[in-house]
Amino acid sequence: MITGPIKNLIREFRKLPGVGEKTAMRLAMHVLGAPRQNAKALADALIEVKEKIRPCSACFSMTEGDICEICASPRRNRALICVVEDQAGLMSVENSGTFFGLYHVLWGRLSPIDGIGPEDIKVGELVKRVAAGGVEEVILATNPSVDGEATALYIKKALSPQGVRVTRIARGIPVGGDLEYADALTLGRALEGRSPY
Amino acid sequence: MITGPIKNLIREFRKLPGVGEKTAMRLAMHVLGAPRQNAKALADALIEVKEKIRPCSACFSMTEGDICEICASPRRNRALICVVEDQAGLMSVENSGTFFGLYHVLWGRLSPIDGIGPEDIKVGELVKRVAAGGVEEVILATNPSVDGEATALYIKKALSPQGVRVTRIARGIPVGGDLEYADALTLGRALEGRSPY
Numbered sequence: 001m002i003t004g005p006i007k008n009l010i011r012e013f014r015k016l017p018g019v020g021e022k023t024a025m026r027l028a029m030h031v032l033g034a035p036r037q038n039a040k041a042l043a044d045a046l047i048e049v050k051e052k053i054r055p056c057s058a059c060f061s062m063t064e065g066d067i068c069e070i071c072a073s074p075r076r077n078r079a080l081i082c083v084v085e086d087q088a089g090l091m092s093v094e095n096s097g098t099f100f101g102l103y104h105v106l107w108g109r110l111s112p113i114d115g116i117g118p119e120d121i122k123v124g125e126l127v128k129r130v131a132a133g134g135v136e137e138v139i140l141a142t143n144p145s146v147d148g149e150a151t152a153l154y155i156k157k158a159l160s161p162q163g164v165r166v167t168r169i170a171r172g173i174p175v176g177g178d179l180e181y182a183d184a185l186t187l188g189r190a191l192e193g194r195s196p197y
Numbered sequence: 198m199i200t201g202p203i204k205n206l207i208r209e210f211r212k213l214p215g216v217g218e219k220t221a222m223r224l225a226m227h228v229l230g231a232p233r234q235n236a237k238a239l240a241d242a243l244i245e246v247k248e249k250i251r252p253c254s255a256c257f258s259m260t261e262g263d264i265c266e267i268c269a270s271p272r273r274n275r276a277l278i279c280v281v282e283d284q285a286g287l288m289s290v291e292n293s294g295t296f297f298g299l300y301h302v303l304w305g306r307l308s309p310i311d312g313i314g315p316e317d318i319k320v321g322e323l324v325k326r327v328a329a330g331g332v333e334e335v336i337l338a339t340n341p342s343v344d345g346e347a348t349a350l351y352i353k354k355a356l357s358p359q360g361v362r363v364t365r366i367a368r369g370i371p372v373g374g375d376l377e378y379a380d381a382l383t384l385g386r387a388l389e390g391r392s393p394y
Contacts, residue, residue: 003261005246012239017227023215029285030214031246032259033304039247042209043240049202049228050236062229064200088226091199107230 006032058129060105060122061090070094070102077101079136083126083155085109085143093141101139104129109147110154123155130164137165144171144189203229255326257302257319258287267291267299274298276333280323280352282306282340290338298336301326306344307351318348320355327361334362341368341386 002010006028013024031039055061056068063069070076080101084090090103108121118124130138140155142148156166172190173182182190199207203225210221228236252258253265260266267273277298281287287300305318315321327335337352339345353363369387370379379387 003250005242005249005261006259009242009246012235012242015231015235015239016224018220018223025288026215026285027213028246029283029288031243032250032284034212036247038209038212039243042212043243045202045206045209046228046236046240049206049225050233052202053200053229062203064202086226087229088223091222091226 055105055107059103060107060125061103062087075100078134080139081126081129081135081137082139082141084141085148085151089141089143101137104138106142106151109142109145109151111147111150118154118158121151123158126155127158127162130159130162135164137167140166140168144169252302252304256300257304257322258300259284272297275331277336278323278326278332278334279336279338281338282345282348286338286340298334301335303339303348306339306342306348308344308347315351315355320352323352324355324359327356327359332361334364337363337365341366 009028009031010021010024013019013027014021019027052064053062054064054066056063056071057066058071059068061068061070065072077100080099081104082093082099082101083104083106084093085106085108087105090105093099093103104122104126106121106123106126108116110116110118110121126138129135138155138159140152142151142155152168156168159166170189170193171186172193173179173186179187206225206228207218207221210216210224211218216224249261250259251261251263253260253268254263255268256265258265258267274297277296278301279290279296279298280301280303281290282303282305284302287302290296290300301319301323303318303320303323305313307313307315307318323335326332335352335356337349339348339352349365353365356363367386367390368383369390370376370383376384
């Protein structure tokens with residue numbers, strides 16, 4: 001019933017994050033019924049993004065030119081670098097409206113299980129960037145997951161010979177959250193990271 | 198920050214069913230970080246599906262040839278036609294493994310709010326198909342939504358001059374469901390559709 005091209009499309013949809021077998025099937029069924037120009041427009045947008053968008057030569061965030069808007073901005077604090085795992089992390093920090101330094105996108109996190117080592121992510125580039133001087137603080141904003149923590153620890157060690165200040169974003173109870181529903185690890189971190197009041 | 202091609206990709210992702218602003222952004226961010234060949238493979242799969250897959254000339258389900266596998270099968274009961282809204286509906290009925298007749302895919306449902314009338318879906322084709330003879334029963338398996346019910350009613354009226362038996366799939370409590378959590382409409386339908394026991 002599900003012939004070659006449809007099976008193929010389902011398989012490609014499944015590679016997207018958060019898309020399982022059922023969702024992939026649903027998306028493929030939608031494409032079958034949708035106008036041809038819609039499928040064409042999505043296909044073109046995918047190709048165009050990969051053709052026109054490249055990593056910024058300074059921070060590796062994705063941009064149309066050689067240098068991204070943030071790195072090019074004269075209003076950014078160049079002494080402050082926020083290290084994120086990917087573009088989504090960068091967007092989240094940027095959307096919080098509370099950070100005015102520069103970024104460094106690692107494009108991944110250390111994960112021995114998946115065979116991802118330091119040479120697979122932009123750690124060496126970060127060390128070089130800090131070595132070039134002018135950086136006072138590196139904020140590690142990798143995810144508070146096992147891999148994210150391991151990555152943060154690795155970067156801290158890699159930067160230690162340079163004497164730059166290295167900080168880690170706070171882990172604790174989300175604003176509006178409830179202690180009752182917080183897991184023990186988070187609550188532990190919230191206590192550990194308490195501040196004078 | 199989000200430049201032309203990325204904005205474009207987000208907009209195209211948003212057109213997929215169940216994809217809102219946040220998911221579209223997440224998918225686009227994933228594409229930015231994924232290998233170029235993955236984006237290319239998805240784009241190619243989208244184009245290929247629209248190029249190779251066409252509606253079956255008998256039942257309008259999507260297929261690679263002129264006639265779909267089901268319509269071409271000699272083991273199917275040709276006197277029984279199950280009417281569904283789209284390919285997903287057909288797949289659901291087919292996957293239940295309880296139907297051995299033919300299908301008719303409407304490719305939509307009547308929806309005055311969206312300006313979708315009978316001429317926009319394959320109703321006329323169904324009437325013609327039944328008029329050609331050999332059909333004993335038409336099972337209306339449009340969704341039990343407002344639009345799906347309106348569509349079923351419209352088809353019933355359109356087929357009435359032909360004297361063919363028209364039935365509607367049962368609406369009731371899902372198997373494994375719980376009366377306590379059933380809404381009043383569903384429970385009402387379940388009572389209305391009760392059968393001798």
